[in-house]
């Protein structure tokens with residue numbers, strides 16, 4: 001039986017007010033709940049794996065601020081470190097020892113990069129890394145994949161046209177066509193398209209950028225073979241391979257996807273987890289490549305709040321926890337157990353649902369297919385089922401990101417009890433979704 005909708009009166013009033021201040025009432029579009037039912041929930045508090053909205057509704061949270069909160073909300077060591085550092089001031093625009101400390105923590109535990117530069121968001125990290133690749137190779141074109149998201153920088157707000165290898169078409173007003181013309185777009189998991197792109201634009205491609213774990217348009221897991229091919233074709237063509245690990249970095253292991261697949265890209269970008277919930281991004285590479293960045297090199301990049309001490313403090317505290325022995329194994333085991341229970345349930349019921357997972361990331365796909373590796377394999381109509389499930393879950397105290405294209409995250413704060421309650425809620429919700437099947 002469908003549950004009655006929770007009260008959202010206070011969230012709704014806040015949203016009405018927000019609409020007078022911000023375009024669409026939000027400061028980032030997906031928060032507007034356009035793809036699911038109801039007004040966006042205004043969150044008041046988070047603790048561990050739970051969040052509370054303005055109406056006092058409590059939820060088990062699987063959005064985790066879109067990934068950064070791998071320790072859950074308001075983790076004591078992150079909070080304490082931030083509060084300690086804040087006593088001394090919040091920004092100096094001058095170097096601090098905290099930047100060294102976070103860099104050392106990362107570089108001594110990640111063999112894939114030798115030097116790093118801190119910035120303030122994932123978008124900024126990617127934008128800077130692209131400039132570095134162009135400056136280093138002295139080439140202009142970049143190649144991206146349909147179904148990967150890399151933030152809202154102009155060169156990457158492009159989508160595929162209708163051929164095997166296409167120049168990007170801008171996916172946002174305001175992106176000059178001339179910028180999109182420098183971005184080639186191909187499908188994921190398609191060696192032929194990649195080969196063709198390298199033939200067509202021989203000697204022109206500065207960088208190939210990929211989310212090695214594509215997690216922004218469903219979870220489009222790539223094969224080891226394909227990622228290895230990618231590295232080889234880039235190496236053969238003098239093109240830099242750029243792993244965008246804003247989601248996968250420190251999530252599927254401390255060394256992210258590079259460590260997971262054992263592939264050394266030329267440049268890696270990070271965000272989300274690296275900042276412990278505060279605004280931090282970063283990009284890193286070999287010392288030789290990184291020394292092309294200003295002030296030693298000719299590629300300019302800067303930031304007033306880059307390496308901000310409070311953000312560094314949060315990152316130091318969070319990453320220190322991640323380095324505890326067994327951290328990732330435990331988190332992955334918890335996720336696998338959860339995912340397997342759902343898989344067993346849907347198999348028993350014969351529902352067309354697949355749960356894809358890697359590390360502590362999971363994604364529900366309303367499909368019969370055993371693998372989904374490209375964006376065009378996702379049926380847009382299946383999102384109606386997600387929408388119905390999202391509503392049922394919200395009404396049962398479970399918070400998933402408000403779009404069926406978004407993945408879910410499990411944190412170390414999620415308890416067995418949380419996951420048991422979530423499973424029950426998912427089973428009940430799926431029963432309702434598939435009962436309604438004929439009308440969806």
Ligand code: PLP
Pocket residue numbers: 066121122123124126149150151152211216244245246247271272281
């Ligand atoms: N790259 C990837 C893979 C992302 O998932 C995101 C954001 O979700 C970004 C870049 C942009 O990061 P930010 O939202 O911090 O600018």
